[in-house]
Amino acid sequence: xxxxxxxxxxxxxxxxxxxxxxxxxxxxxxxxxxxxxxxxxxxxxxxxxxxxxxxxxxxxxxxxxxxxxxxxxxxxxxxxxxxxxxxxxxxxxxxxxxxxxxxxxxxxxxxxxxx
Amino acid sequence: xxxxxxxxxxxxxxxxxxxxxxxxxxxxxxxxxxxxxxxxxxxxxxxxxxxxxxxxxxxxxxxxxxxxxxxxxxxxxxxxxxxxxxxxxxxxxxxxxxxxxxxxxxxxxxxxxxxx
Numbered sequence: 001x002x003x004x005x006x007x008x009x010x011x012x013x014x015x016x017x018x019x020x021x022x023x024x025x026x027x028x029x030x031x032x033x034x035x036x037x038x039x040x041x042x043x044x045x046x047x048x049x050x051x052x053x054x055x056x057x058x059x060x061x062x063x064x065x066x067x068x069x070x071x072x073x074x075x076x077x078x079x080x081x082x083x084x085x086x087x088x089x090x091x092x093x094x095x096x097x098x099x100x101x102x103x104x105x106x107x108x109x110x111x112x113x114x115x
Numbered sequence: 116x117x118x119x120x121x122x123x124x125x126x127x128x129x130x131x132x133x134x135x136x137x138x139x140x141x142x143x144x145x146x147x148x149x150x151x152x153x154x155x156x157x158x159x160x161x162x163x164x165x166x167x168x169x170x171x172x173x174x175x176x177x178x179x180x181x182x183x184x185x186x187x188x189x190x191x192x193x194x195x196x197x198x199x200x201x202x203x204x205x206x207x208x209x210x211x212x213x214x215x216x217x218x219x220x221x222x223x224x225x226x227x228x229x230x231x
Contacts, residue, residue: 004158033218033219040223040224041223041224042119042205042207042221042222042223042224043159043205043219043221044221045218045219045220048217048218050215055215055217056217056218058218059218091158091159093159098215099212099215100147100209100210100211100212100215100217101147101164101166101209101212103161103164104161104219105161106151106158106159106160107158108156108157108158109158
């Protein structure tokens with residue numbers, strides 16, 4: 001597609017429910033990022049993939065958060081046993097190269113509300 | 116550890132007036148510096164970026180930013196604001212040129228309101 005596509009755009013989950021958020025990066029993009037943006041805050045880094053390899057997962061807040069990119073294209077962010085503090089916008093981003101300075105393109109985000 | 120400070124949470128300007136949004140950063144080396152804009156319900160759009168060269172960098176939509184090493188600042192400016200510029204603006208830092216692509220560190224954002 002022309003841009004980074006994320007689904008679902010909006011998700012309401014009951015506390016304790018598992019959720020899966022999907023990201024379709026721009027075709028051919030090597031690098032893929034996940035960020036979490038709480039209300040009124042800037043995005044905070046969660047994890048980074050270079051092709052299918054997860055090179056940095058230092059931002060994942062707990063072991064309830066898991067991300068994968070098995071074929072080096074589509075990625076899924078999974079949150080197990082959701083809690084209210086997980087309510088946020090989850091932004092996916094991709095870039096063409098594997099080095100810094102490449103323009104990073106963001107999707108519109110998946111808005112997660114945990115009730 | 117790297118950090119980004121945007122001291123102004125909310126700024127209101129009149130349409131046609133000039134704009135300056137402040138950004139200060141802390142980083143071990145000279146990082147890549149970015150400004151992104153986010154409209155309500157939308158993702159982030161890159162306005163401009165800087166690593167080296169001319170310290171005044173031009174971006175899209177008539178925005179520019181000036182890097183001042185001595186002040187660790189990267190302020191965003193626009194000579195004449197349009198009502199459509201109302202949005203949230205984020206400053207961010209990333210690894211220096213040639214480094215492995217990695218995380219961006221964002222500031223908390225400045226919300227711009229434009230009055231007619």
